[in-house]
Amino acid sequence: MKIEHLAIWVRDLEKMRTFYETYFAASSNDKYVNTVKGFSSYFLTFPAGGARLEIMQMAGIPDSQNNALAQFTGIIHFALSAGSEAAVDALTNRLRTDGFAVVGEPRRTGDGYYESVILDPEENRIEIVA
Numbered sequence: 001m002k003i004e005h006l007a008i009w010v011r012d013l014e015k016m017r018t019f020y021e022t023y024f025a026a027s028s029n030d031k032y033v034n035t036v037k038g039f040s041s042y043f044l045t046f047p048a049g050g051a052r053l054e055i056m057q058m059a060g061i062p063d064s065q066n067n068a069l070a071q072f073t074g075i076i077h078f079a080l081s082a083g084s085e086a087a088v089d090a091l092t093n094r095l096r097t098d099g100f101a102v103v104g105e106p107r108r109t110g111d112g113y114y115e116s117v118i119l120d121p122e123e124n125r126i127e128i129v130a
Contacts, residue, residue: 005043006078007054009061014038016055019121020044023095024080026053038053049083068123069103077117077125085114085130092116094130 010016013031020026026044033040041056056081066072082088089106095118104117104123114130 001050003053004067006075007041007056008122008124009064010055012121013042013055015121017042019119020055021051022077023091023121048083053078068090068119068125074110077127079113079115079127079129081129083100084130088128092118095123 008016012084017019017026017028021044027047028042028044031040031042037058038060039056039058041054044053044055046052053057066074082091085106092102092106101119101123102116103116103119104127106114106116108114113127115127117125117127120126
């Protein structure tokens with residue numbers, strides 16, 4: 001088994017698509033629209049392969065009650081590999097310069113990862129790993 005894709009409800013579908021394309025080199029399929037349900041989505045594919053990310057939007061989906069800086073049960077983050085420690089540092093600095101929150105500075109973790117943690121435009125936690 002493998003994880004085929006993860007999905008995130010988003011408020012601004014185009015802004016989120018642009019974010020992942022710009023900073024993580026994702027490529028998007030054509031926008032899927034179900035006019036009956038008022039549902040739209042994109043599947044984002046990353047250059048190194050692995051699981052895809054589906055970003056979805058539909059009227060009536062309430063905002064999450066989770067605080068992005070606190071920890072709660074359920075999915076709390078996903079990790080994207082930058083390929084090297086230098087790439088983690090560079091991407092983290094680029095995101096910080098462009099105004100995105102860095103909530104975990106680049107560091108070596110106890111389980112051996114070199115990572116930073118940032119928040120995407122809708123405050124989803126992303127680990128950037130080497």
